Amino acid sequence: MRTEGSGQASVSPQGRHTEAPESQSITIQVSEITQQASASGVAAAASLDTYHLSPELVPLLSVPDATSGIRTFRTRTYVELEDGATVLLGRDAEQNYRARSSTELIASGPRLEQVQGSLLWRRVSQPVEPGNSDSPQTITLHSLSDDEPSGATAPKRQRTTSPPPGEAAVQSPAVFRRDWAFTPTLTRPQFITVNDVHYKVMSRMEEREFPISYIQPPTHPAYDFDLLEAILRHTPDEQPRAVIRVPPDDHWEIDARLPFEKPLTAYVRDVFPEVTTVTLENIARKQFELANSSNYADAAGLTALRQIFHSWKQATPSPHPQWSDPLLMLSILPTSSGVTSTSRAIELPFPSSAGPLERLDFDPMRFRRQWDFFLSTYSTVDFKRFMAGLLTRNGYTVMEPNNFNSFPALVFRRTGHDHLFFMSLHRTRIPKLSLPTHTNPNTTGMNLETQVGDAAAQAVKNAHAANKIIWLKGGSQILPGYADTVFIIRDDNARL
DSSP states (O other), rough: OOOOOOOEEEETTTEEEEEHHHHHOOOOOOOOOOTTTOTTTSSSOOOGGGGGGGGGGGSSSSSOTTTTOEEETTTTTEBBBSSSOOOEEEEEEOOOEOOOOOOOOOOSSEEEEEOOOOOOOOOOEOOOTTTTTTSSSOOOOOOOOSSTTTTOOOSSSOOOOOOOGGGGGGGTTTTOGGGGOOOTTSSSSSSSEETTTEEEEEEOTOOOOOEEEEETTTTOOOBHHHHHHHHHHOOGGGGGGEEETTTTEEEEEOOSOOOOOOOHHHHHHSSSTTTTTHHHHHHHHHHHHHHHTSSBOOOOHHHHHHHHHHHHHHTTOOOOOHHHOOHHOOOOOEEOOOOOSSSSSEEOOOTTOOOSSOEEEEEEGGGHHHHHHHOOOOOHHHHHHHHHHHHHTTTTEEEEOOOOSSSEEEEEEEETTOOOEEEEEEEEESEEEEEEOOOOOOGOOOOOOHHHHHHHHHHHHHHHHTEEEEEEEEEEOTTTTTTTTTEEEOOOOOOO
């Protein structure tokens, strides 16, 4: 096909080059591609590859059901395919089983069925039929009549990106599609009217009063962590948008900026670059639930998260320190009796357990050189320097460790709040920490000044008197069947 004005020679069916005159009219014949025809570069059917669950997350699923082979994680169901991949399972409008994307409420992926006599699943094989969603794709080309506008086909969605800080005020809120609007009825939730258009207000039961409100697409349900995270990852323009009252008449206006520029886990990764993937999600989920005082988002919670992320970026004091540092969000692990009547121990949760934030784990593959050196030495001083380096790379300020070789410990802070951390250091190859019979350093002849140095010891005493001290334990854990990890837990067993 030669376009007008190209000035290039065409090739005749006999192979001779012929020069088309510039005035020659161009005729294009358009016809439909039949189902039997194949088009280069067009997939024969939708691929299951895009639905595969990341292999590192598969161990978090439950064991397969003895009948159906279905595995679960919280409220979601998964199945293992014949090729070894694992996919999220859902149902379509006709209640057929299909592969489901994490952003979908109704599954739209390829149909699936259980392999007879097996716990594995496979794609449903069916004949190619016109109109079947699992059939090979067909392409139909239509020619436009002279009176049909070339722009008649509208784009599916207008993508938006967060503007630079200086341009936020001039960005147009035109990213709102018309399907965000609805006609209020008695069964509809609370709504806000902006320029004579009604929008659904994001709310939940027992919502807290807060000056900033948020609107959402009318088809979206209440936002739990998984739903909001999926929207921010795949369709960020569909996230809730802030609306504010503007004086003097207090009319509503939509904030032109996107509330979140990236998924919640991405904000955590920026600040804590070396934590494991499981810990990353546990931190983000715990932060979401604490900020919202619920498993579901409300206006106060979303605004609190935005304030926390801003304070992280600017390295300024956080208005919500108890939700901004994961070491402050850690659950306190209980201490139990040890093997003797006077000894004590702390049971460590397994490092791959998703859910409650009971421990922080750091992935040695993200600091391989330091980890390899750590494994080659048993020096207490090297241990303290190794842990001090890890804390520093993840945003903490460590007081200079001393060169004393017994009872290794570190004292450190973090910008954004006034709490002080004291962490004793351990190496373990079992899911447990055995503790000394006496923890009071003054009764063991090992005072704080000897253990952490004069300046750090005085800081610990001052923070303890002000009730601003957090007692931690951390170090290396090497377990058979699990990836090596560097952990931190909170026990609140005072050293004073």
